[in-house]
Amino acid sequence: MATRPVTGEQRAFMTGNEVVAWAALAAGADIMYGYPITPQNEIMHYWTRMAPKYERGFLQTEDEIAAGFATVGGVLAGKRAFTATAGPGNVLMQEAMAMAEMMRLPTVVVVTQRGGPSTATVIYSQQELNLTCFGGNGEGLRIVYSPASHDELFLYTIKAFNSAWKYRFPTFVLGDGYQSKMREPVTIFDPEARGITMEPCRPMVGLPGEKRDPAHLRNTYNLEDELYEVLTAAIKEYEAISPRVVEWDTYAVDDADLLIIAHGVVSRAARAAVVSLREGGFKAGYFRPVTLRPFPEETLRSLAARARNLLVVESAYGQLKRLVQVSLYGLETPVTGYLRPGMGITPEEIVEFIHAKELI
Amino acid sequence: MAIAAQPQMPRVWRAETKPHKFCPGCGHGIVLKALGEAIDALDIQERTVFGCDIGCSLLSWDFFNLDTVQTHHGRTTPVLVGIKRARPELVVVSYMGDGGAYAIGAQHLVSSASRNDLVTIIVVNNTVYAMTGGQMAPTTLPGQKTETTPYGRDARLTGRPILGPELVAAIAPPGAYVARGSIANIVQLKNFIQKGLQNQLEGRGIAFIEALSSCPTNWHTNAAATWRFVEKEMTAYFPVGELRIPAEKPSGRFQEVPPYGS
Ligand SMILES: Cc1ncc(C[n+]2csc(CCOP(=O)(O)OP(=O)(O)O)c2C)c(N)n1
Numbered sequence A: 001m002a003t004r005p006v007t008g009e010q011r012a013f014m015t016g017n018e019v020v021a022w023a024a025l026a027a028g029a030d031i032m033y034g035y036p037i038t039p040q041n042e043i044m045h046y047w048t049r050m051a052p053k054y055e056r057g058f059l060q061t062e063d064e065i066a067a068g069f070a071t072v073g074g075v076l077a078g079k080r081a082f083t084a085t086a087g088p089g090n091v092l093m094q095e096a097m098a099m100a101e102m103m104r105l106p107t108v109v110v111v112t113q114r115g116g117p118s119t120a121t122v123i124y125s126q127q128e129l130n131l132t133c134f135g136g137n138g139e140g141l142r143i144v145y146s147p148a149s150h151d152e153l154f155l156y157t158i159k160a161f162n163s164a165w166k167y168r169f170p171t172f173v174l175g176d177g178y179q180s181k182m183r184e185p186v187t188i189f190d191p192e193a194r195g196i197t198m199e200p201c202r203p204m205v206g207l208p209g210e211k212r213d214p215a216h217l218r219n220t221y222n223l224e225d226e227l228y229e230v231l232t233a234a235i236k237e238y239e240a241i242s243p244r245v246v247e248w249d250t251y252a253v254d255d256a257d258l259l260i261i262a263h264g265v266v267s268r269a270a271r272a273a274v275v276s277l278r279e280g281g282f283k284a285g286y287f288r289p290v291t292l293r294p295f296p297e298e299t300l301r302s303l304a305a306r307a308r309n310l311l312v313v314e315s316a317y318g319q320l321k322r323l324v325q326v327s328l329y330g331l332e333t334p335v336t337g338y339l340r341p342g343m344g345i346t347p348e349e350i351v352e353f354i355h356a357k358e359l360i
Numbered sequence B: 001m002a003i004a005a006q007p008q009m010p011r012v013w014r015a016e017t018k019p020h021k022f023c024p025g026c027g028h029g030i031v032l033k034a035l036g037e038a039i040d041a042l043d044i045q046e047r048t049v050f051g052c053d054i055g056c057s058l059l060s061w062d063f064f065n066l067d068t069v070q071t072h073h074g075r076t077t078p079v080l081v082g083i084k085r086a087r088p089e090l091v092v093v094s095y096m097g098d099g100g101a102y103a104i105g106a107q108h109l110v111s112s113a114s115r116n117d118l119v120t121i122i123v124v125n126n127t128v129y130a131m132t133g134g135q136m137a138p139t140t141l142p143g144q145k146t147e148t149t150p151y152g153r154d155a156r157l158t159g160r161p162i163l164g165p166e167l168v169a170a171i172a173p174p175g176a177y178v179a180r181g182s183i184a185n186i187v188q189l190k191n192f193i194q195k196g197l198q199n200q201l202e203g204r205g206i207a208f209i210e211a212l213s214s215c216p217t218n219w220h221t222n223a224a225a226t227w228r229f230v231e232k233e234m235t236a237y238f239p240v241g242e243l244r245i246p247a248e249k250p251s252g253r254f255q256e257v258p259p260y261g262s
């Protein structure tokens, strides 16, 4: 039985969903629990085709509630377990992720956003930012990666497993339908070939033969003080690890008068807009949060303080813009939004909008 | 004067957390004792993972010297299915109330039964939503008064009480073990639970045991009325006994398919 699905580095041309399935395999994911929903379906399709060859598990559950909770179970059993979902499935999965948040369980969820609200479309969208970062009855103690390309989709899917098991917060890879379905060149690799060591997994229950006290894990507390204590410790830890977790990307920011802010696949249009503005002699730059939770606010603040205008571009009605504004509270730099909920965004549109609004 | 001997408690009993947190006269303690004795008898303490729901069952989160996970209302079974699929060598017990099993978590029960998941599910049927203060449950008897059926449950408006074991027995494939016991017969109940664990150990299929149980707090009953309700009124509607045993021959459309992980 083959054990290494990817050896060294390999060039490929594939869809985003295929990339995720290969990344999960390369990361040594043991088991996937899933429920069909477009546009993530092919993650399951590729996984179920490849998993038996590498002795990995799969269960198609009765719904996303069960998929989320079974992932919790797999993690408790000490396995690198994961699931994938989108839209209304993401809504249902928040129940399990709230439990994972409270109990510090290293669950991994790949979200391929679709248009909202409700069932909506299955193509372009960044409308699951709020839900993924802050969904559930909790404080949003999560790690959320927003990759922009297939190379990043591969990298951050692997990273998601490592961050989850290292820091013990539920971790999400927030893609979207467009990334899921589009094909582009990608380099897939064996983590070891790039010097990435996978974080070890350890069971939290079920360790026959080991001398220890039984684990009594719960997420219900009788007293306010007790809950407050547990949560305060988790929040403190989240804040402590945040500087090590946050990631961002910038381009042409050093002398930028206008800073365009975007995340995920939309950031590619934003970057292209900056290139074209620069060609026209305009001083534009771009900033992309790679982690939406925790949010790279310190870096953004220092860049925003130097700019004359900020433009947030997103395929949602201000979900990213709100994060930006909260991070920049007190700064005078005006923030404008090019907000296109559930729509694709082109570089030309962005440039046209900038000129029309005289942002540069 | 001779001191009366203390009743024997199961080895998995966690002495530090006793006396337990259930109300006086509650049936949960009796069901859990039966489960503890069954685990002792099979000597599977080391590899058993106990999961409890929301509802009064959550009070058992530190009841046993067993690895325990307390989860969400209705979601105990998928968590344990997740564990079992990841680690088939473990023995998993999903413990919940009738609300968790037949209302909010019904889809998980139906799907686990039809998949013949190797889990042992124990449902405590006390005919009410107890922890939230005595509202109607899927098992509330016709005519029974609860906080949300103050004039008595009217089956024309709210439907009839759900027969859980009958439901599971109807959809589970051969190899399943399904029974209904009662706290009024603890020896039989322990026997059913032990058979249910045995079924998982031998990889035959799902085990589902409903236990008729008491909730004097929400029934507003004294000791005599509590027992009368369990022994007479509940048993009249919910017959006690074994509904499916793994030895039976596959019949009709069911084919013998070994459960996953067996
Ligand atoms: C999603 C959700 N809805 C509602 C509740 C509130 N709730 C807590 S316990 C309970 C009823 C439990 O009844 P049952 O499952 O019959 O168990 P019992 O308390 O009778 O043992 C409810 C509705 C909850 N915790 N979660």
Ligand code: SF4
Pocket: B021, B022, B023, B024, B025, B026, B027, B028, B056, B126, B130, B131, B214, B215, B216, B217, B218
């Ligand atoms: S409320 Fe009822 S079920 Fe809950 S502990 Fe008390 S007696 Fe038992």
